[in-house]
Amino acid sequence: MQSTLITTLLLPLALGVIMLGLGLGLTIDDFRRVARYPRAVLTGLLLQTGVLPWVALGLALLFRLPPELAVGLMLLAASPGGATANIYSHLARGDVALNITLTAINSVLCLVTLPVILNLSLRFFLGEGQYVPPPVQKIVEVAAIIILPVAIGMTVRALAPAFAARMEKPIRAMSVLVLVLLIVAAVSQAWDTLVTWFAAVGLACLLFNLASMGIGYAAPIGLKLPRRQAIAIAMEIGIHNGTLAIFIALNVLGNATMSVPAAVYSLLMFFTAAGFAWWAARRPAVLATQPG
Template sequence: MTTIGLPVALGIIMFGLGLSLTPRDFSRVAKHPKAVIVALICQLVLLPAICFGLVLLFRLPPVLAVGMMLLAASPGGTTANLYSHLFRGDVALNISLTAINSVIAVVTLPLITNLAILYFMPQGDGLGLQLAKVLEVFAIVLLPVVAGMLVRWWKPAFADRMDKPVRIASVVILVVVIAGAIAANLDLLIENAGRLAGITVLFCVISLGIGYLVPRLLRVDRRQSIASSFEIGIHNATLAIVIAQTVIGSVEMSLPAAVYGVLMFFVALAFGFLIRGRGGAAGTASGADADAEVSPTSATP
């Protein structure tokens, strides 16, 4: 389940992502550089720093601490695109950010994880310092995406037809594989779930909040801020699990991502309704103000 099933499931997911990408998704960044730069700084700088602070605050054991940092270093996944669509974010920006993050993660994920290993587990093997493991991360993250993009370039009609079946297949395979992995390590998961629930939920809430509020404070428009919040707040837990279990070889290190992967759906859903409600309230308030301004004029003969 873990050594073969998880990488295959992730490969199908990343291939499906590639089927939906074109070079235009990368060039689109030039049209919205501010939104992209702000989101990437939040993703690559702020979140790892905040996660490090949370790990120290919650006093996690070293292997779980590294697992949390690995999760923080993982880019957003295709689930972010779905949530952004549901709550009226700029999905095109999500797609561009996912594409860019998939490329950048080849460098940043091993780097951040290796620094965490050096700090929390100084006797452990470094991920980023070993060329073979960097190549594994490259193969897991980037090659399926490139393959999907090549298929779309070569056979665009086929890519369009296969987009939905690949998405469905990836979800089914992923659910089966993760269920099997959880069943195989149920005692270990139950033993650590209570310890990890608080920090994973808090990290998810902070990630979503930063992804929305920082762009808004910097005058990024609301739809792009919604897209940013889900891209930054919904990490690719599957990728973190695969790296922990198949590249580093630690089931325990994958537990933070496993717990996060379950709880994140509910937290992101609640957050989406919260910001949608705030948007509606703001719109209502603006309408009320407008009516207040107009009514004296309309009463004038």
């Protein structure tokens, strides 16, 4: 995936505006609620750091991926959730405050977990380790795109609640538009990669994506967590920060092949997450019409 004006400037700017809009719908109490009931946060973190790498390892071995592609899949599994996870969760009526909390904590944790998982993967699949520095720069970018705009939006809501309420529907509509543009941009950039590499790694990426979202939804439901939190966790661990994985593969490891799983996954996840969001957003209305 090559950098363009769209991906380096316009896209982060659009995501920042959307996150500001999401902040207009949040209050400090939303985050206090998450802090008071930490089971959801702990569940999301455990699934992200303790379960998904094993799922990726199992798929890499099952499909007998070439070593470099296997490392790329493990790198993807070690990457935290991306900014679009918050947008999809918002559209699916998930707990956005939980999403933002998980994104922030996961991004900090990955400074430790990502180098460890990646180094072990390099040793296992290629027989040699390599020092992988913590991706501090990218974590700062995540904070700039997600946390800062949300904080500004929450401040606006506290000072002008009527304005924040009026902006809810326009922001939801803009979220859909940005996601459509994201999908178009992803398809246009990654189409050649998808066509070239899908036979080798496409099915593994698709199954990893479906497994991530499926586990992310089923595990919280099984633990009797609220459905809104289950939706948030499913989106958070199902929508990985593919940009971070691609950056590390290309600029740290210097291996374009290792970036392929993240590029293919980043394209597929837009469609699977859209389908899940559509199902999740409709289901409460369906259930409400059923007799008790």
